[in-house]
Amino acid sequence: xxxxxxxxxxxxxxxxxxxxxxxxxxxxxxxxxxxxxxxxxxxxxxxxxxxxxxxxxxxxxxxxxxxxxxxxxxxxxxxxxxxxxxxxxxxxxxxxxxxxxxxxxxxxxxxxxxxxxxxxxxxxxxxxxxxxxxxxxxxxxxxxxxxxxxxxxxxxxxxxxxxxxxxxxxxxxxxxxxxxxxxxxxxxxxxxxxxxxxxxxxxxxxxxxxxxxxxxxxxxxxxxxxxxxxxxxxxxxxxxxxxxxxxxxxxxxxxxxxxxxxxxxxxxxxxxxxxxxxxxxxxxxxxxxxxxxxxxxxxxxxxxxxxxxxxxxxxxxxxxxxxxxxxxxxxxxxxxxxxxxxxxxxxxxxxxxxx
Amino acid sequence: xxxxxxxxxxxxxxxxxxxxxxxxxxxxxxxxxxxxxxxxxxxxxxxxxxxxxxxxxxxxxxxxxxxxxxxxxxxxxxxxxxxxxxxxxxxxxxxxxxxxxxxxxxxxxxxxxxxxxxxxxxxxxxxxxxxxxxxxxxxxxxxxxxxxxxxxxxxxxxxxxxxxxxxxxxxxxxxxxxxxxxxxxxxxxxxxxxxxxxxxxxxxxxxxxxxxxxxxxxxxxxxxxxxxxxxxxxxxxxxxxxxxxxxxxxxxxxxxx
Amino acid sequence: xxxxxxxxxxxxxxxxxxxxxxxxxxxxxxxxxxxxxxxxxxxxxxxxxxxxxxxxxxxxxxxxxxxxxxxxxxxxxxxxxxxxxxxxxxxxxxxxxxxxxxxxxxxxxxxxxxxxxxxxxxxxxxxxxxxxxxxxxxxxxxxxxxxxxxxxxxxxxxxxxxxxxxxxxxxxxxxxxxxxxxxxxxxxxxxxxxxxxxxxxxxxxxxxxxxxxxxxxxxxxxxxxxxxxxxxxxxxxxxxxxxxxxxxxxxxxxxxxxxxxxxxxxxxxxxxxxxxxxxxxxxxxxxxxxxxxxxxxxxxxxxxxxx
Numbered sequence: 014x015x016x017x018x019x020x021x022x023x024x025x026x027x028x029x030x031x032x033x034x035x036x037x038x039x040x041x042x043x044x045x046x047x048x049x050x051x052x053x054x055x056x057x058x059x060x061x062x063x064x065x066x067x068x069x070x071x072x073x074x075x076x077x078x079x080x081x082x083x084x085x086x087x088x089x090x091x092x093x094x095x096x097x098x099x100x101x102x103x104x105x106x107x108x109x110x111x112x113x114x115x116x117x118x119x120x121x122x123x124x125x126x127x128x129x130x131x132x133x134x135x136x137x138x139x140x141x142x143x144x145x146x147x148x149x150x151x152x153x154x155x156x157x158x159x160x161x162x163x164x165x166x167x168x169x170x171x172x173x174x175x176x177x178x179x180x181x182x183x184x185x186x187x188x189x190x191x192x193x194x195x196x197x198x199x200x201x202x203x204x205x206x207x208x209x210x211x212x213x214x215x216x217x218x219x220x221x222x223x224x225x226x227x228x229x230x231x232x233x234x235x236x237x238x239x240x241x242x243x244x245x246x247x248x249x250x251x252x253x254x255x256x257x258x259x260x261x262x263x264x265x266x267x268x269x270x271x272x273x274x275x276x277x278x279x280x281x282x283x284x285x286x287x288x289x290x291x292x293x294x295x296x297x298x299x300x301x302x303x304x305x306x307x308x309x310x311x312x313x314x315x316x317x318x319x320x321x322x323x324x325x326x327x328x329x330x331x332x333x334x335x336x337x338x339x340x341x342x343x344x345x346x347x348x349x350x351x352x353x354x355x356x357x358x359x360x361x362x363x364x365x366x367x368x
Numbered sequence: 369x370x371x372x373x374x375x376x377x378x379x380x381x382x383x384x385x386x387x388x389x390x391x392x393x394x395x396x397x398x399x400x401x402x403x404x405x406x407x408x409x410x411x412x413x414x415x416x417x418x419x420x421x422x423x424x425x426x427x428x429x430x431x432x433x434x435x436x437x438x439x440x441x442x443x444x445x446x447x448x449x450x451x452x453x454x455x456x457x458x459x460x461x462x463x464x465x466x467x468x469x470x471x472x473x474x475x476x477x478x479x480x481x482x483x484x485x486x487x488x489x490x491x492x493x494x495x496x497x498x499x500x501x502x503x504x505x506x507x508x509x510x511x512x513x514x515x516x517x518x519x520x521x522x523x524x525x526x527x528x529x530x531x532x533x534x535x536x537x538x539x540x541x542x543x544x545x546x547x548x549x550x551x552x553x554x555x556x557x558x559x560x561x562x563x564x565x566x567x568x569x570x571x572x573x574x575x576x577x578x579x580x581x582x583x584x585x586x587x588x589x590x591x592x593x594x595x596x597x598x599x600x601x602x603x604x605x606x607x608x609x610x611x612x613x614x615x616x617x618x619x620x621x622x623x624x625x
Numbered sequence: 626x627x628x629x630x631x632x633x634x635x636x637x638x639x640x641x642x643x644x645x646x647x648x649x650x651x652x653x654x655x656x657x658x659x660x661x662x663x664x665x666x667x668x669x670x671x672x673x674x675x676x677x678x679x680x681x682x683x684x685x686x687x688x689x690x691x692x693x694x695x696x697x698x699x700x701x702x703x704x705x706x707x708x709x710x711x712x713x714x715x716x717x718x719x720x721x722x723x724x725x726x727x728x729x730x731x732x733x734x735x736x737x738x739x740x741x742x743x744x745x746x747x748x749x750x751x752x753x754x755x756x757x758x759x760x761x762x763x764x765x766x767x768x769x770x771x772x773x774x775x776x777x778x779x780x781x782x783x784x785x786x787x788x789x790x791x792x793x794x795x796x797x798x799x800x801x802x803x804x805x806x807x808x809x810x811x812x813x814x815x816x817x818x819x820x821x822x823x824x825x826x827x828x829x830x831x832x833x834x835x836x837x838x839x840x841x842x843x844x845x846x847x848x849x850x851x852x853x854x855x856x857x858x859x860x861x862x863x864x865x866x867x868x869x870x871x872x873x874x875x876x877x878x879x880x881x882x883x884x885x886x887x888x889x890x891x892x893x894x895x896x897x898x899x900x901x902x903x904x905x906x907x908x909x910x911x912x913x914x915x916x917x918x919x920x921x922x923x924x925x926x927x928x929x930x931x932x
Contacts (some may be wrong), residue, residue: 081739083742129916139864140916143909144913146864151906154903268743322743325742333736
């Protein structure tokens with residue numbers, strides 16, 4: 014028993030080391046981005062961080078709790094417009110805009126989740142799709158607040174007190190800092206009691222109810238958290254880009270987010286984050302391969318949607334466990350040397366030993 | 369006083385009356401069996417007792433509280449746990465995690481406190497894990513602790529579901545055909561587990577087809593046929609009851625032979 | 626993408642007299658007939674697989690696009706081009722099922738939802754590559770309009786009514802009297818029982834996708850002369866068709882038709898009496914209301930949730 018605990022803690026140390034290295038890489042990356050297009054590269058990497066943030070929320074909702082949302086772009090948009098309105102139109106500090114984004118998306122999530130409680134599977138998917146489209150129409154039509162189809166411009170940069178996140182580096186750090194915080198919060202949630210009930214909900218609704226899990230409260234909470242993550246991402250997006258328009262918050266983008274969550278795999282946070290990075294970079298291949306010719310770049314961008322769509326179909330058909338599943342298999346092989354096989358990688362089963 | 373009082377419970381599906389005006393009492397500390405041929409309405413009755421279905425008429429009183437109209441998870445919190453005829457386990461989760469889900473009713477770490485990893489949530493989590501391990505030992509599944517439920521053999525899955533139900537610390541447990549699909553030695557083990565559970569202070573209601581098990585463990589038997597209660601009493605009287613014999617002989621169910 | 630396809634021109638702000646009301650009603654029924662065809666496609670696939678095909682709207686887009694292609698690029702006469710367009714759409718439906726649905730043998734609904742969503746995206750994007758990003762038009766089957774009690778109705782609308790009616794009649798005939806239709810119904814009721822009497826359920830699923838695609842293709846062919854079409858109109862038709870199907874009660878073909886007509890009427894009346902600003906939101910709001918309040922639909926029987 015004590016030998017086993019020792020092995021597990023060694024394994025956890027390895028994991029902690031991996032996480033630390035990854036954090037360090039993300040943190041110091043801007044320092045190595047130099048040259049003429051540094052600004053552009055950092056902008057794209059910031060955008061990657063924003064997507065990681067949204068997809069982390071979707072991983073909770075879809076990957077852990079098994080609830081589909083085809084309307085997450087709407088929450089992203091709600092957060093962006095709320096933040097833009099408060100900072101640009103009302104002239105309040107970014108922090109207040111962020112708070113407004115959180116409040117509005119929490120309310121939006123509540124407004125969608127509560128009546129959707131009875132809905133499952135494709136009905137829930139349709140309801141979220143409908144909600145997303147209605148919100149998009151609102152973004153277009155409520156032009157006195159949103160600027161209508163032309164969009165909303167002149168949104169101030171994010172700031173905290175007197176410090177303005179003006180350089181691409183500081184914006185990058187801000188976004189990735191928030192994303193890392195969201196992942197950490199999510200990790201705590203999924204490895205504790207709420208996460209267990211989410212996986213139970215995914216596994217068997219009847220079984221979860223018979224175990225005393227309050228499904229109503231659980232579904233609403235997960236939905237709201239997931240919506241708020243997207244809302245925070247929206248606030249960051251609005252402030253860092255300075256301009257928002259309805260064409261960003263489409264059904265299409267909701268599907269791209271689902272593609273990231275699906276490719277990432279269920280019951281994982283790292284998988285969806287990796288998928289968000291990968292699929293976001295598909296749109297910007299010149300970041301990964303700097304020497305890429307303009308023609309190839311144009312072709313890739315032309316076929317970007319097809320790539321997303323194919324990824325969705327092929328992953329669901331042939332790699333249903335996604336990146337996380339593949340990762341688990343690799344980890345399982347590594348682990349065999351360190352510790353005997355164990356149920357899942359999220360670590361809940363080992364909590365007792367870890368403490 | 370009876371722990372569970374079922375009064376005139378009726379449940380109709382369209383023209384079919386699945387449960388017809390059924391009443392019975394379950395005294396504290398006893399094992400009560402509900403038996404009857406297939407389609408007698410046993411599972412529907414169970415659903416009505418546990419909030420998964422609501423009867424069209426009648427009341428279900430547990431320790432003085434009305435259960436009809438209560439959500440299933442509230443029924444569990446009130447102290448009534450159940451298992452299912454088709455086990456409803458969380459396949460991807462380990463045996464231990466399955467049982468830990470059962471601890472939900474008695475633990476309280478929410479999203480915020482867990483996200484902040486407050487010290488008490490960590491402690492609560494550890495206690496829940498210890499609880500789960502204890503219950504796995506109680507039903508004899510300690511070796512399967514870290515295996516996903518999906519990998520467990522059929523008979524053991526039923527025991528795991530019982531352990532999960534026990535984790536809710538119920539005063540009353542309703543087991544829906546716990547012996548279905550078990551071989552003789554597994555049934556034997558189940559009977560012992562049932563005694564142990566009762567000795568731990570839980571009252572049991574068991575829907576069962578295995579007559580040997582029913583006659584062995586139950587203090588009281590309620591017999592349903594086509595939704596109606598046709599007999600009630602201790603095993604030795606039920607065995608001789610002409611109505612019961614007719615109900616069973618009249619409908620030889622090929623699936624159960 | 627919803628607003629990119631105006632399905633009819635609203636004239637709001639005026640007082641509504643009787644001929645004008647009739648005008649709105651006819652416009653509503655015309656759109657409703659299109660929705661009904663799409664709703665029927667949802668219903669057929671749902672009956673055979675238990676899943677919603679989120680790519681259903683793309684069949685409408687393809688029906689229009691392929692007909693335009695056959696007419697303009699191949700230079701076929703209009704009736705032949707339409708026929709080819711619809712049949713090719715049916716073929717796409719079959720191929721889609723074979724390549725994307727069938728390999729997922731467990732039929733997990735969540736997986737199939739996501740596959741069909743991906744399929745929807747893929748089909749529209751491929752259409753953009755093949756036919757370009759611009760709007761496409763088709764000549765009307767008959768020019769001019771007829772006068773009905775003071776309301777004028779384009780002859781093309783008559784074609785839409787006719788095509789929808791013929792499709793519904795043929796479908797009813799097929800389901801009631803042909804071996805194939807009976808086999809499909811048998812599969813929808815009980816797969817295993819159907820297999821026992823020698824029906825291959827997988828085959829029926831494939832056929833149901835083909836049939837649903839043909840219905841969508843017909844809708845696309847019929848509506849393109851009036852509204853034009855483009856690679857990105859699919860989701861809009863899909864959502865409205867689904868709203869119609871759920872409004873009627875998913876799983877019942879007659880309810881789907883009634884749902885389609887009702888939705889069309891509700892939409893055009895809301896334009897007549899309320900405002901055209903949020904016209905596209907109307908069917909979405911109806912969709913959400915039905916889902917939240919009465920998921921079994923207006924014309925579906927009451928269904929209690931089963932444990």
